[in-house]
Amino acid sequence: MAIKEGLRPGGRSARVQESVHSAVRQLLQEQERTSVTVPQIAARAGVTPSTIYRRWGDLAALLADVALARMxxxxxxxxxxxxxxxxxxxxxxxxxxxxxxxxxxxxxxxxxxxxxxxxxxxxxxxxxxxxxxxxxxxxxxxxxxxxxxxxxxxxxxxxxxxxxxxxxxxxxxxxxxxxxx
The missing domain is CATH 1.10.357.10 (Tetracycline Repressor, domain 2)
Structure with a gap:
């Protein structure tokens, strides 16, 4: 489900995605990937955990989305x-x-x-x-x-x-x- 097509480029959705992706990249540089959690990512990104779950479903899907963006x-x-x-x-x-x-x-x-x-x-x-x-x-x-x-x-x-x-x-x-x- 990651990012839905047709969303406004540069809109709120894009800002949330970039904020969450940035938080994931920072946390992965600072600590072991096995210790990274959705609440940590949400706090770093300035969003609620429910925003992450609603948009990505789970941590694995979010990590996959970040990895695909890096590719x-x-x-x-x-x-x-x-x-x-x-x-x-x-x-x-x-x-x-x-x-x-x-x-x-x-x-x-x-x-x-x-x-x-x-x-x-x-x-x-x-x-x-x-x-x-x-x-x-x-x-x-x-x-x-x-x-x-x-x-x-x-x-x-x-x-x-x-x-x-x-x-x-x-x-x-x-x-x-x-x-x-």
Whole structure:
């Protein structure tokens, strides 16, 4: 249920959302996530706990909403001048960000999201920007789905379930596979 579509941008609803999101981010920097509570968030945000429960339902949904907001890119993926270079820059940054403690926590929170597929939409949008740069270049371009399946999926799996995240060399090998027609 997180944020309903059609709300006035910049209105009271947006101010409440930003205040609550900011409170969550601050509290997560100050203390262990397992000790963060809805009443703490509400007090820090200047709202009542019932506002949070009415809007997000529970703490897990709120943490997922904050994590999804953090996943939205601030800028376009790096433009290195080559498809291979752009994919390397994107994949290396993704690996670095997601294998950090905040990145792993963000991925765990997103699992509770009530908007399944949103992460794929975000990643797919970033990868499509890269692919669009090379449309008409004469080179065969992989699909966004191929890139997600060969780059993002194994990266996430290794971060969440292996003892060590993927090594950069392994990531580069996957990029080479993804670029094969």
């Amino acid at each position: 939205r890119p601030d800028s376009e993926p790096a433009n290195t001048g080559s498809l291979r270079g752009d994919l390397r820059a994107w994949a290396e940054q993704y690996l670095d960000e997601m294998s950090s403690e905040p990145g792993r926590n963000m991925m765990r929170d997103v699992q509770c999201s009530q908007t399944p597929g949103y992460c794929v939409t975000i990643l797919g949008g970033q990868l499509q920007v890269i692919l669009d740069r090379y449309q008409g270049s004469g080179q065969a371009l992989p699909s966004v789905d191929r890139l997600i399946n060969l780059l993002a999926a194994p990266t996430v799996f290794r971060i969440l379930f292996a003892t060590e995240p993927m090594q950069i060399e392994e990531l580069h090998e996957l990029i080479e596979i993804a670029l094969q027609p």
